Amino acid sequence: MFKIVDGPIEAIALEDAVRTDADGAVIVFRGVARRFSCGRDVVHLEYEAYPEMAEKIMAQIGDEMKTRWPITEVAIVHRTGVLEIGQASVAIAVSAPHRGEAFAATQYAIDRLKQIVPIWKKEVWSDGSQWIGWEHEAHQQEPVVR
Secondary structure, eight states: OOEESSOOHHHHHHHHHHTTTOSSEEEEEEEOOOOOOTTTEEEEEEEOOHHHHHHHHHHHHHHHHHHHSSSSSEEEEEEEEEETOOOEEEEEEEEEEEHHHHHHHHHHHHHHHHHHHHHEEEETTHHHHEETTTOOSSOOOOOOOO
């Protein structure tokens, strides 16, 4: 399961989607909106995505994970729209016979997602806002993939 959604992410459903009786480990990572970022008070986050491409690339990441580690299943869901503090923007579930591989694959998934998936984040603060990941670019016309 590799999806872009516009509502809350159901972590238990994600876990159920990947767990099999052969697995001794199921890791569910949730990335959540935090109150402070770089010393600023975050009011909320806004995410935008190119869903068709994002889902294809998330599936590609799943394939990469399966070639690197003996994992059973993987699911990645990312949310778009406005997220309040504490809400999950992304959830990744990985099942495997052993925990070491599951942990390593999960970390790889979130790092790779931030590198190559066309999803953009805007932090909205009490005194302004900014698209994150492209604030130091010379030409700030379009955000880069975060």
